[in-house]
Amino acid sequence: MDLSYIVTTFLRVGAGLGTTLKLFFITILASLPLGFLITMMMRSGIAPLRWLSKSFVYLMRSTPLVLQLLFIYFGLPYLPYIGHWFSQMGRFTATIWGFVLNYAAYFAEIFRGGLQSIPRGQREAGKALGFSRVQIFFRILLPQLFKRSLLPVSNEVVTLVKDTALVTCIALCDMYYYAKKATSATGSLLPLFLAGAFYLLMNTVVEVVFDRLNKRMDYYRG
Numbered sequence: 560m561d562l563s564y565i566v567t568t569f570l571r572v573g574a575g576l577g578t579t580l581k582l583f584f585i586t587i588l589a590s591l592p593l594g595f596l597i598t599m600m601m602r603s604g605i606a607p608l609r610w611l612s613k614s615f616v617y618l619m620r621s622t623p624l625v626l627q628l629l630f631i632y633f634g635l636p637y638l639p640y641i642g643h644w645f646s647q648m649g650r651f652t653a654t655i656w657g658f659v660l661n662y663a664a665y666f667a668e669i670f671r672g673g674l675q676s677i678p679r680g681q682r683e684a685g686k687a688l689g690f691s692r693v694q695i696f697f698r699i700l701l702p703q704l705f706k707r708s709l710l711p712v713s714n715e716v717v718t719l720v721k722d723t724a725l726v727t728c729i730a731l732c733d734m735y736y737y738a739k740k741a742t743s744a745t746g747s748l749l750p751l752f753l754a755g756a757f758y759l760l761m762n763t764v765v766e767v768v769f770d771r772l773n774k775r776m777d778y779y780r781g
Contacts, residue, residue, distance in 0.1 A: 568747070571741045572734060573757075575737040579757075582651075591666055591712075595670055598670040619661050619664030620668070627660070627661055628657040628725065629728060635653075650730065669712055670708055673708040677703050681700070716765050717766070720762050721758060
């Protein structure tokens with residue numbers, strides 16, 4: 560195996576790295592705030608909002624992401640009345656919708672669990688000190704929620720890195736797509752090993768970032 564073949568294979572696999580990274584970062588930036596919003600809706604005093612948000616989370620968490628991607632890209636354009644709105648949707652756009660909605664549901668459950676794990680006495684203590692509900696949330700609950708949610712969020716982010724490979728189900732040309740294509744063309748497993756090395760490197764960076772965030776939050780051990 561000569562050096563030129565290794566370089567060529569590296570370039571083939573790396574051709575889809577940009578798509579993989581864009582999908583990863585857009586999903587994180589959009590799904591985290593959306594998940595937090597859904598958590599607030601699930602805790603809302605408005606019954607329809609609670610029912611809608613809980614139903615959404617149940618649906619997203621109870622069906623495979625790959626089926627959600629297939630439905631968004633292939634199924635939405637054929638829905639009556641609204642299908643024409645999605646008829647020109649590209650593969651990457653459909654992928655973004657699928658990943659953001661799916662991961663927002665998981666993050667929403669993580670945030671909801673984090674809020675429920677905070678002792679109720681802390682809210683009562685905040686009231687006794689004269690804090691408003693908004694002040695109690697932002698000054699007392701939110702910092703603890705961030706700390707308590709950090710580990711489960713990091714687990715979901717690690718899963719997200721690996722889940723990006725699912726986009727091949729709608730023929731989006733990501734890193735895994737090019738690796739699989741190169742393996743089929745050459746009969747060598749090297750492209751798949753290189754793709755695996757890229758995923759490993761990405762998750763290593765994720766682990767380092769979250770480990771540092773966790774250490775910075777060590778001032779609070781509640």
